[in-house]
Amino acid sequence: MKGWILYKTAQNSLSPDAYEIHRLIETAGKKGIDIEVVSPDLFDLLVTREDRKSILLNGEVVPLPDFLLPRMGAGTSYFGMAVIRHLEKLGVYIVNSAQSIDTVKDKLYSQQILAGHNIPVPRTMLGKYPIDDTLVEKYLKFPLVVKTLSGSMGKGIFLCENKLQFNDLMGLIHVTSPKLNIILQEFIKSSHGKDLRVFVVGGRPIACIERKSSDNNFKANYSRGGQVSRFSMTPEVKWLATETARLFGLDIAGIDLLFDGKHFRVCEANSSPGFKGIESCCDIDIADEIYNFIKIRLGRFED
Numbered sequence: 398m399k400g401w402i403l404y405k406t407a408q409n410s411l412s413p414d415a416y417e418i419h420r421l422i423e424t425a426g427k428k429g430i431d432i433e434v435v436s437p438d439l440f441d442l443l444v445t446r447e448d449r450k451s452i453l454l455n456g457e458v459v460p461l462p463d464f465l466l467p468r469m470g471a472g473t474s475y476f477g478m479a480v481i482r483h484l485e486k487l488g489v490y491i492v493n494s495a496q497s498i499d500t501v502k503d504k505l506y507s508q509q510i511l512a513g514h515n516i517p518v519p520r521t522m523l524g525k526y527p528i529d530d531t532l533v534e535k536y537l538k539f540p541l542v543v544k545t546l547s548g549s550m551g552k553g554i555f556l557c558e559n560k561l562q563f564n565d566l567m568g569l570i571h572v573t574s575p576k577l578n579i580i581l582q583e584f585i586k587s588s589h590g591k592d593l594r595v596f597v598v599g600g601r602p603i604a605c606i607e608r609k610s611s612d613n614n615f616k617a618n619y620s621r622g623g624q625v626s627r628f629s630m631t632p633e634v635k636w637l638a639t640e641t642a643r644l645f646g647l648d649i650a651g652i653d654l655l656f657d658g659k660h661f662r663v664c665e666a667n668s669s670p671g672f673k674g675i676e677s678c679c680d681i682d683i684a685d686e687i688y689n690f691i692k693i694r695l696g697r698f699e700d
Contacts, residue, residue: 398429398430398431398463398464398692398695398697399430399431399432399433399460399462399463400425400430400431400432400433400462400463400464400465400466400691401432401433401434401435401462401464401465401466402418402421402422402432402433402434402435402465402466402467402468403435403436403437403465403466403467403468403469403477403480403481404418404434404435404436404468404469405436405469405472406434406436407434407435407436407439408422408433408434408435410436411434416671416673417468417671417672417673417684418434418468420672420676420683420684421466421468421684421687422434423684424682424684424685424688425684425688428685428688430688433462435454437474437476437477437480438476439454439455440452440453440454440476440480441453441456442479442480442483448486448487451483451487452480452483452484452487461484461487461488461489462489463489463490463695463697464489464490464491464492464691464695465481465484465489465490465491465492466492466687466691467481467491467492467493467498467668467669468669469669470498470502470667470668470669470670471501471502471667471668471669473498473502478495478498478499481494481495481498482495490691490694490695492648492649492687492690492691492694493646493647493648493649493650493668493669494646496646497645497646497647497668498668498669500645500646501645501647501665501666501667501668502668503546504544504545504546504580504665505521505523505546505580507645507665507666508521508580510644510645511641511644511663514640514644516637516640516641516644516663517637517657517660517661517662517663518662518663518664519542519582519583519584519585519655519662519664520536520537520582520583521580521581521582521583522536522537522580522581522582523578523579523580523581524543524567524578524579524580524581526567526570526571526575528563528564528567530560530563530564533563533581534560537581537582537583538583539557539558539559539560539563540556540557540558540559540584541556541557541563541581541582541583541584542554542555542556542557542581542582542583542584542615543555543556543557543563543566543579543580543581543582544579544580544581544582545577545578545579546578546579546580556584556615584615585655585656585657585662587656587657587658588655588656588657589615590609590610590615591607591608591609591610591656592607592608592653592654592655592656592664593605593606593607593608593628593634593653593654593655593656593661594606594608594651594652594653594654594670594674594675595630595634595635595637595638595651595652595653595654596650596651596670596672596675596683597638597639597642597647597649597650597651597652598648598649598683598686598687598690599648599690599693599694600639600642600643600648601639602630602634602635602638602639603681603683603686604627604675604679604681604683605627605628605629605630605634605638606625606626606627606628606674606675606678606679607625607626607627607628608623608624608625608674609623609624609625609626610623610624611623611624623674625674625675625677625678626678627678627679633660633661634654634661637652637654637661637663638650638652638654641663641666642666645666645668647666647668648690648694649668649669649670649687649690650666650667650668650670651666651667651670651671651672652666652667653665653666653667672684
């Protein structure tokens with residue numbers, strides 16, 4: 398079985414810090430899967446009726462893989478998405494699909510989908526300039542969270558403690574990036590500096606960790622130094638993670654949940670979730686689980 402991993406850099410340029418990519422390469426070798434890491438800039442796309450000759454890798458027509466595993470998440474560029482869609486059109490199995498990646502990239506749209514299906518989420522408002530801070534305070538109150546529409550690993554997320562901080566940040570955004578799209582979100586106090594990450598594969602929650610900030614920051618991402626520990630999933634946690642992944646059509650997902658008293662709210666979903674933190678504290682091989690799922694989906698488990 399042959400697969401491509403679509404990543405921001407090609408295999409010969411991988412950073413040692415690309416933990417998940419190195420794990421996927423290592424595990425593929427153990428399972429007899431021929432895996433290659435490719436980046437969008439290695440491709441050329443043609444619009445032609447001769448489908449098989451419509452995509453080139455390094456300028457040449459090459460055998461297509463059995464599957465493509467996109468690993469760029471919120472950083473997926475327009476051209477990267479075009480490559481994914483083109484390979485879908487040619488019949489390559491994509492994990493996750495272009496539509497699901499595009500959906501979760503847009504944090505407002507994904508929140509609209511969840512709220513429309515009665516999934517508990519933080520109250521959210523689309524930011525526009527000029528900002529009516531009185532309206533914001535009325536419906537969201539302070540403190541509140543400001544997010545860019547697309548971002549990951551805790552980037553592009555800010556906590557405004559009061560109206561003064563909020564107006565200063567809005568003024569800075571207007572001056573430096575007037576076309577930046579942002580959302581404003583209710584701050585869930587009971588989840589300050591902590592959250593849950595649930596890893597879902599094929600509609601099944603396979604691992605869950607609690608992430609805690611190590612510096613009293615309101616963000617708890619492992620990628621920015623947060624501490625992680627295994628968390629025993631309750632039926633509520635399992636259902637929220639499973640249903641969120643299903644609504645977004647994600648075969649592989651990292652679902653982030655906020656603590657809300659004794660219950661939880663869905664913060665966001667990730668189409669290319671990291672798993673270094675999960676593997677550091679849970680007895681599970683995420684890369685192996687991913688490949689087992691792909692083999693089952695392709696009817697190749699006997700390989």
